[in-house]
Amino acid sequence: MKHAHPSPFGATVLPSPGGVHFALWAPTAPQVVLEHGPTPHPMLRNEEGWHHLTLPEAAPGDPYRFRLPDGLRIPDPASRYNPDDVHGPSVVIDPRQYDWQHDTWRGRPWEEAVIYELHVGCFTPEGTFSAAAKRLQDLASLGITAIELMPLADFPGQRNWGYDGVLQFAPDASYGTPDDLKALIDTAHGLGLMVLIDVVYNHFGPEGNYLHAACPPFFNPAHQTPWGAAIHYDGAQARTVRDFFVHNALYWVEEFRFDGLRMDAIHAIRDDSPTHIAVEVCHALRDGPGRERHVHVVLENDANQASLLARDAQGRPAAATAQWNDDLHHAVHVLATGETDGYYIDYTDDPVAQFGRALAQGFIYQGQPSPFRAGEARGEDASRLPLGAFVSYLQTHDQVGNRAFGERIHAIGDIALVRAAWACLLLSPHVPMLFMGDEFEASTPFLYFCDFGPELSRAVSEGRRAEFGRFKAFADEAARARIPDPNAASTFEASKLRWDEWDDPLHAAWRVQVGEMLALRQRRLAPLLAGQRGAGRFETTRDGLLRVEWTLADTTRGEDGARLHLLAHFGEGPVEGIGAPPGEVLYATAVDRDGSQNGLLRAARGGVFVTLQEPGLA
Known part of the structure; x- marks a missing residue:
């Protein structure tokens, strides 16, 4: 099957007889010109600041870009593909050209x-x-x-x-x-x-962001993030800004x-709207x-x-x-x-x-x-x-x-x-x-x-080395010079x-050990996790021993109360005479039975012992 997300932003390939519709939101620009082929194409502006144009001769694979009133030529902010990097022209993409092989996929819980x-x-x-x-x-x-x-x-x-x-x-x-x-x-x-x-919906990168030129209302200079002016999610024209990102989320899920x-x-997003973006x-x-x-x-x-x-x-x-x-x-x-x-x-x-x-x-x-x-x-x-x-x-x-x-x-x-x-x-x-x-x-x-x-x-290279200069290990310039250059x-x-x-x-x-643990997780624990609710309990001892207990649920059989027990030793080992948690042993490493004391365990440093206690069992 074919999958395409309908969006008001960018270039949309039209059904038969074809052509492409182009749209750019640039509310402060009185005129925008579409550059497609050798002929410039002035776009039509509406009262909301949208610039539209349909070109019957345009087709998938065509390069295009927009020219602003000051002559700046920019890629489409909603470009689906920019093969010549962020400063180059955008390319018209028809998302319906990909034929999905696993269209019956419904995800996983x-x-x-x-x-x-x-x-x-x-x-x-x-x-x-x-x-x-x-x-x-x-x-x-x-x-x-x-x-x-x-x-x-x-x-x-x-x-x-x-x-x-x-x-x-x-x-x-x-x-x-x-x-x-x-x-x-x-x-x-x-x-x-x-x-x-x-x-990344909290900022744009520092190079190639032409939205500042095409659409200044997209940003709020009154609020700064660590990466520049905040995106204007709660301003007078916030609806279109918010739609840009909502459509982006839908685009990835529906089209890809x-x-x-x-x-x-998201803690870096400045949004005082009744509903956070x-x-x-x-x-x-x-x-x-x-x-x-x-x-x-x-x-x-x-x-x-x-x-x-x-x-x-x-x-x-x-x-x-x-x-x-x-x-x-x-x-x-x-x-x-x-x-x-x-x-x-x-x-x-x-x-x-x-x-x-x-x-x-x-x-x-x-x-x-x-x-x-x-x-x-x-x-x-x-x-x-x-x-x-x-x-x-x-x-x-x-x-x-x-x-x-x-x-x-x-x-x-x-x-x-x-x-x-x-x-x-x-x-x-x-x-x-x-x-x-x-x-x-x-x-x-x-x-x-x-x-x-x-x-x-x-600036990035010097800034990164200066940032580490506050640490004792990088106090001298020679030490900082060894930090790899990000560029x-x-x-x-x-x-x-x-x-x-x-x-x-x-x-x-x-x-191999990771694979064994993951196989055990999917076989024994995953069926009990759908109904899990609330926090577990934990306790520690002075010698670095940790116990954790969680209550799980078997929703497939309508049962609850299964308990998962964890015992782990993070102290200087070994430790002996440890009371074993109840239930079936699912996993044990560096933990074994203490031969000198009936029913007790001995744990080496890094030992882990996991048991599963079925409902109704002591």
Whole structure:
């Protein structure tokens, strides 16, 4: 079947007898000229500031751009494809040309989600959609059920994390064509994999954003974000601005058949409207036509607003499905590495207990004062949320790439504790997420990289080195000079996964262990997670022993009360005489029966012991 999202923005290919309709919202421009072929075409302006024109001779594949009254020539802000980068012309795309092979795909319920975050450019040596599609079978066989693509919106240059995108509807051409992206998603669906896309609705990148020239009301200079003027979501002309992003969300889900979105840093969005734009996007995705398939929205929200994750009486999300859980990551990072700089200071008070709280309750900060934020209260009560509302991880692109040398946690932390934390997470009711390479403890770093023009590139390189200058390790200039230049192609190349490590004995043993845990999760835990409600319980001892208990539910048999028990040892081991949790043993590593005491356990450092207690059993 064919899939196309009807949108008032951009270029729309018309049905027979053909032609293309072009539309640009530029309310401050008295005249806009469409450049298509050798002849300029003045567009018609209406009272709302829309400029329209239909060209019967235009066709898919044609380049075009808009010329503003001052002579500036710009790409279409709603371009579906910009093969010559963000400063070049846009190309007319007919989305109906792709023939989907797995059109019966209806997604997967959220309780089955095991997410794998990847950067298309660094996931394979080729760094393309087509190359990534060829590796998906490996992920599906491992037990991954969803891939999350870092942002794809067209960015300046040939390499970028994606958070500097300026053409929200155009997949970056360095990865391939729009049809190549559709083929990647189609392949994933054929393997049973959901595909999420990371979208950035809080800012545009610093280079190539022509909306400032075409449509100044799109931004509100009275409000600044860390990346520039805030998007004007609540101004006099906010409806059109909001529609731009609502249509963008619908476009990815309807036209590309993504299974949902990850919305970047919504805490940085300035929106005083009665309905926050993030909530409006969630409602549009949930209530739109053809939603017989599963569509999920994951938030990044430093404010820990549990209210945005609330469930209705039937247990369905009222707005977002889940949120990235930095709290759990930060606690594990302190526990495994001992680092306490910056925001990690909030997690230094008994990190084992902090990790236990995160496993049991989701958020650690649910209204308590944050020392890092000078005592400011952070977060909301999350006690009524299912633990599936939390996407939890030991690292992400942020937590690796924001380090000066991009080291992964298994390279800098106590490996026994890192692996124990992975076992605790993968066999918990949280939705676990791996960052690409976690599954085989990749040796490659993930560095911050970009490809800006000369003036901006210098500012970024100097700014990054100056930022690290406040840390003791980079106090002298020679130390700062060793920090990789974000604009150097070598920095990007160093961040690519080495797939020969997948089968290398030094790496494969951990991959096999991860696969075994994920198989156990899907076979025994996933059927019990749909009905899970509310927080669990945890306790710690002074010797670093952690116990967590969660109540699950078997909705397929109408039963509730199944209990999942976790015992993990994060102290200096070994510890003996440990009371075993009740139930069937699902998983045990570095924990065994204490031969000297009947029924008790002995745990080595990093030991993990998981049991499942069926309803009605002591």
